Amino acid sequence: MHSEDTFSTRAAELIRAGRFFFERGWVPATAGNFSARLDERHVAITVSGRHKGELTAEDFLVVDVEGQVRSEGKRPSAELPLHLQIYQRDESLGAVLHTHSVNATLLSRLHRDVLVLEGYEVLKALRGIGTHEARVEVPIFPNDQDVPRLAARVQEYMAEHPEMHGYLIAGHGLYTWGRSVEEACRHVEAFEFLLACEIEMRRLSR
Numbered sequence: 001m002h003s004e005d006t007f008s009t010r011a012a013e014l015i016r017a018g019r020f021f022f023e024r025g026w027v028p029a030t031a032g033n034f035s036a037r038l039d040e041r042h043v044a045i046t047v048s049g050r051h052k053g054e055l056t057a058e059d060f061l062v063v064d065v066e067g068q069v070r071s072e073g074k075r076p077s078a079e080l081p082l083h084l085q086i087y088q089r090d091e092s093l094g095a096v097l098h099t100h101s102v103n104a105t106l107l108s109r110l111h112r113d114v115l116v117l118e119g120y121e122v123l124k125a126l127r128g129i130g131t132h133e134a135r136v137e138v139p140i141f142p143n144d145q146d147v148p149r150l151a152a153r154v155q156e157y158m159a160e161h162p163e164m165h166g167y168l169i170a171g172h173g174l175y176t177w178g179r180s181v182e183e184a185c186r187h188v189e190a191f192e193f194l195l196a197c198e199i200e201m202r203r204l205s206r
């Protein structure tokens, strides 16, 4: 069972991540949501509707991995099922981060089905990738206000593509994850750099 200390430490890491993302324009208004695993069965996640650049420890609540709320009077992120899908399928994962940058939003509307990233040295910032020659496929799922249905769709896709590092939701944003908050933040930064390169490439080759 997790301690209060674990909750405070994970919340502090996610608060820092929120400030960092907000300063870069990746979580405008109240967009985005963040979570971190507390133990095998519990997760801390942002309360719905909070500004992710101005989070405090009060803006997090505890849920179990089945989605039962363990903090009275707090409403979890509307996108909780997308976080739980990741924790349920892989016990080694410790954090899930969702951002809404301009570049993620634009690319997810310009492409259908999948965005291919290849030839970039920064791909090596993604866990398990050791060469710029890697080919990273980022699936793009249609947006859906029925979040459990969207989570089921992601689950189905991940069963076929277990090496995924993240995905886009069309017109919406990026989901990525890691074994720790630090690793998940590195993935957000790497993806944002790669998405910015892809946008610029399209502009230059017009």
Ligand SMILES: CSCCC(=O)C(=O)COP(=O)(O)O
Residues within 6 Å of the ligand: 029, 030, 031, 032, 033, 046, 047, 048, 049, 050, 076, 077, 078, 079, 098
């Ligand atoms: C203002 S963004 C619309 C909702 C959304 O996509 C999001 O990421 C934030 O939702 P939450 O319930 O986690 O605050």
Ligand SMILES: [Zn+2]
Residues within 6 Å of the ligand: 031, 032, 033, 079, 098, 100, 172, 173
């Ligand atoms: Zn969102």
